[in-house]
Amino acid sequence: MTKYRHTIRHTTYKFQDLKTLLGMASPYRSGDELAGVCAGSYEERVAAQITLADVPLKTFLNEVVIPYEEDEITRLIIDSHDAVSFNQISHLTVGEFRDWLLSDETDTETLTAIAPGLTPEMVAAVSKLMRNQDLIAVAKKCEVVTRFRNTIGLKGHFSTRLQPNHPTDDPKGVAASIIDGLLYGSGDATIGINPATDSPAAVSSLLRLMDNIRHQFNIPTQTCVLSHITTTLQLINEGAPVDLCFQSIAGTQKANTSFGINLNLIEEAYLATLSLNRGTVGNNVMYFETGQGSALSANANFGVDQQTCEVRAYAVARKFKPLLVNTVVGFIGPEYLYDGKQIIRAALEDHFCGKLLGLPMGCDVCYTNHAEADQDDMDNLLTLLGVAGCNFIMGIPGADDIMLNYQSTSFHDALYLRKVLGLRPAPEFEQWQIKQGIIDEKGNMISIDPTHGLLGAMV
Amino acid sequence: MKRNISQEIEPLKALQEFTSARIAIGRVGTSIPLKQSLDFKLAHAHARDAVYSELDSEHLTAAFKQFDLPVLHLHSQVTARRQYLQRPDMGRKLNEASLTLLEDYFVYTDIAIIIADGLSATAVNENTTGLLKELIPLLSASGFKFAPISLVEQGRVAIGDDIGYNLNAKLSLVLIGERPGLSSADSLGAYLTYNPKPGLTDETRNCVSNIRPKGLTYKKAAKKIFYLISEAFKRKLSGVDLKDNDGLIES
Numbered sequence: 017m018t019k020y021r022h023t024i025r026h027t028t029y030k031f032q033d034l035k036t037l038l039g040m041a042s043p044y045r046s047g048d049e050l051a052g053v054c055a056g057s058y059e060e061r062v063a064a065q066i067t068l069a070d071v072p073l074k075t076f077l078n079e080v081v082i083p084y085e086e087d088e089i090t091r092l093i094i095d096s097h098d099a100v101s102f103n104q105i106s107h108l109t110v111g112e113f114r115d116w117l118l119s120d121e122t123d124t125e126t127l128t129a130i131a132p133g134l135t136p137e138m139v140a141a142v143s144k145l146m147r148n149q150d151l152i153a154v155a156k157k158c159e160v161v162t163r164f165r166n167t168i169g170l171k172g173h174f175s176t177r178l179q180p181n182h183p184t185d186d187p188k189g190v191a192a193s194i195i196d197g198l199l200y201g202s203g204d205a206t207i208g209i210n211p212a213t214d215s216p217a218a219v220s221s222l223l224r225l226m227d228n229i230r231h232q233f234n235i236p237t238q239t240c241v242l243s244h245i246t247t248t249l250q251l252i253n254e255g256a257p258v259d260l261c262f263q264s265i266a267g268t269q270k271a272n273t274s275f276g277i278n279l280n281l282i283e284e285a286y287l288a289t290l291s292l293n294r295g296t297v298g299n300n301v302m303y304f305e306t307g308q309g310s311a312l313s314a315n316a317n318f319g320v321d322q323q324t325c326e327v328r329a330y331a332v333a334r335k336f337k338p339l340l341v342n343t344v345v346g347f348i349g350p351e352y353l354y355d356g357k358q359i360i361r362a363a364l365e366d367h368f369c370g371k372l373l374g375l376p377m378g379c380d381v382c383y384t385n386h387a388e389a390d391q392d393d394m395d396n397l398l399t400l401l402g403v404a405g406c407n408f409i410m411g412i413p414g415a416d417d418i419m420l421n422y423q424s425t426s427f428h429d430a431l432y433l434r435k436v437l438g439l440r441p442a443p444e445f446e447q448w449q450i451k452q453g454i455i456d457e458k459g460n461m462i463s464i465d466p467t468h469g470l471l472g473a474m475v
Numbered sequence: 476m477k478r479n480i481s482q483e484i485e486p487l488k489a490l491q492e493f494t495s496a497r498i499a500i501g502r503v504g505t506s507i508p509l510k511q512s513l514d515f516k517l518a519h520a521h522a523r524d525a526v527y528s529e530l531d532s533e534h535l536t537a538a539f540k541q542f543d544l545p546v547l548h549l550h551s552q553v554t555a556r557r558q559y560l561q562r563p564d565m566g567r568k569l570n571e572a573s574l575t576l577l578e579d580y581f582v583y584t585d586i587a588i589i590i591a592d593g594l595s596a597t598a599v600n601e602n603t604t605g606l607l608k609e610l611i612p613l614l615s616a617s618g619f620k621f622a623p624i625s626l627v628e629q630g631r632v633a634i635g636d637d638i639g640y641n642l643n644a645k646l647s648l649v650l651i652g653e654r655p656g657l658s659s660a661d662s663l664g665a666y667l668t669y670n671p672k673p674g675l676t677d678e679t680r681n682c683v684s685n686i687r688p689k690g691l692t693y694k695k696a697a698k699k700i701f702y703l704i705s706e707a708f709k710r711k712l713s714g715v716d717l718k719d720n721d722g723l724i725e726s
Contacts, residue, residue, distance in 0.1 A: 046561045049561070050561065050562065050563075050564070180496070181496075182494055182496070186493070186494070188493040188494075189493045189494035189496070190494075191493070192490040192491070192493035192494045192496070192498055193494055193496050193498055195490060196487060196490055196496075196498035196499055199487065200502075350560040350561060351560065351561050351562070351563050354560070354561055384654065385519070385522035385523065385525075385526060385654060385655045385656065385657070386526050386560055386594050386654055386655075390519060391515070391516075391519070412496075413494075413496040413497040413498045413500075414496070414497025414498075414500055414507070414511065414515060415497075415515070416496070416497050416515065416518075416657050416658075418494070418495055418496050418656075418657075418658060421654070421656035421657070421658075423519070423657065426497075426507065428502060428505055428506055428507045431502075431505035432505050432506060434505075435504075435505050461502070461505060464486045464487065465486065466486040468486065471486055471487070471489070471490075474489070474490065474493070
């Protein structure tokens, strides 16, 4: 008989294992319904949450959601668990852990200290008991700082990835978007292009284009082409100017296999990128992207809910000390996250869970045209993430990505957030902007002079 | 106020010739100027309307008379658009009535043309007749025999597997409305599958995308599809293996 059960009036809800309990306790989203793992009623969902609240955190070290023998991410999670860091919270249940996280005594230092003692499943579990407000309040207490050519994630600072995509990777088209973005103060997290094709020659020319612009204007930032990790590895060996190594990752070994990756391959690429030693103030060289629903869409979720799968991907990210981790929350479509409400909830969960595990979380605040969402929902999410202390968002011309055909956040959106919340760019990048006459000492935008050097870059 | 806006925009304007991205749109304070904001909203409205548009079956059936082929009206298992968006699995399967209807048409043919609304019925309503006018003569001239044309409501690409199989056709050609982007709410996609049968996945198909007057024109799209179909019959396959040899096709 299962130990996971709860009676409400005359109905006893039974949950056969931890995996089932986690799925049933998840706030509703379309992807869990599609997977057939969500609660059948509102009451059953709360019964699952009440049951989950009483589960000791220690249980998560003994009962795994995907078998140890079958999944290298489960092995990574269990084998790399830090019992010493865990000690401070090892006596708590999931519910007690939620209250502990919110208490005034639990500060930034405490949270940083326990991070290695947390497993993704513990963190996913506690998030299911938390309201949006709780997710924001605890994430705000976390501080995850990473460095390459600048410093990202300091409290009071907020960065952007400049995303100058073009449908045919046309160098001039890409460059025009880069210059526009730089003049709006975008690009301190990275200047990162999603290439239209994964051909090494095309990726290499984009890398050189960005490296030239960066050198020409002495910009304290890092560049990245978001090609497959095998392409990046090949280009590193050929001597291309690779700052950051990118890869999309998921939370099960099978899903990662469908991406053409595994832990050994990431390790190889990580070491190769590290060996280039191109960072000036630090050497966090990895850039990972994730998103709820990726495991299910690869038919590789093993009956685990999509949010728990997502947090398991963070175990992969954590191993390689990334500069940036980006949850591309609304890109996957309405069969996984149906509307603005679900997208916002998922993004706050991802940000909270990542931060708690010690990751430099950013978010692609985004949606597709077949989702029930619009730019107002993105404004809401953007503002909530700003309050929560999100490390970075995307900067895309007019929020409209003409290559990937979805909507995200604009250069203007980042400026809005900095203004209403008093946030500043990465310190090194801020100084560069002042020198370039893009902002003044107070951080206000200055009108662009028609003879500005950056405008001359296209000639 | 007005003077400021134009000052902000002008120096950057020159960059616009290099990309259709929304660059050099100026700012009011730190925000997007109203005109640009409304431009964006209008594009999004077109995309949203396209997602909720419906197949104009009557008009399409009338227009297809010129091809001298029977037209079958079919429906997936999806009952409403909201369900369509959340349950792709149900959009890939025919409902009972449609399966029963197909029983009367189980006759060996070469090609089953299947037209489904997908994520933009607008794309289908506006572009299928024009495309077929170019494509059907090319295929007929090569001696290909056609199954009836299927017109499917609330369908996804893979529903062509069910239909092609139940019609006993050697190849299914699905013309379907693609997910609308801000710059195009009327893009039609063509997916061809050799030996269609239930349970196939995307790597067994070839796709020709962005078919619309301002994208890939009907004539060019028809040539591309014709080439792929001819190759599929020659090599008795479709999908990744066929794609590797399509160097002749320019996008």
